[in-house]
Amino acid sequence: MLDKKNMGLRIRRAREQKHWTREQLAEKLELSVNAVADLERGKSGTRLETLVKLCALLGLSADYVLYGEPSPSAQAIAGMLADRDERTQHLVESTVRAMLDALDETKP
Template identity: 40%
Template sequence: MTERMEIKDLNRVEMGKRIRERRELLKMSRDELARRLDVTSKFIADLEYGEKGASVKNLYRLKQILGVSVDYLMDGNPSNQNETEPRKMLNENIMGSLSVCNVKQLRVMEQIARLYIEGVVNNEEDSEE
């Protein structure tokens, strides 16, 4: 006997809240998000209030602009199910913040992360031994 998976409906209000939260976390105005998404500010407001849905094209763009997975936008599920909840949120926040950086800025952040890992993380591991 095969169990049937429960099919849920998309909750556009909750999806809109997640979009707004990510946009605000990135300190991005509705106008800025609208410009980057190539839509009107009114559409962004309607999306954030759950009054409108997003096309597949706009979902794909939103995931890139906001630095989160489509699963997170649509269902609130972070992309990596194996992480603890605080780690998931931190990962989403870091990736979201980096999503507004250009390539040059990302290279600098990569260098900072490597130096941090070499200097702090590796030293913590040495002190535990």
């Protein structure tokens, strides 16, 4: 069963990780700020087209947004890091963040 409240929390967390405001996400999705706020609070759902666009913008799988299940890639990465010490995990996280930031800067 779809839990809109938790779906909204996952969307909000992903938006915040990108350091986007609700206004910025609303503009990218061509929605009102109130529509994004209602979505994040679990008070409303969204059209399939908007969900697809949302997933692409936030870099999330639809499975994760809808049901909280990480993508196979995310599971594989988590598995690779599971037996590493905390210092190594933080080092990998910092490296990946830097790489993603660099990639974002090169996008048109």
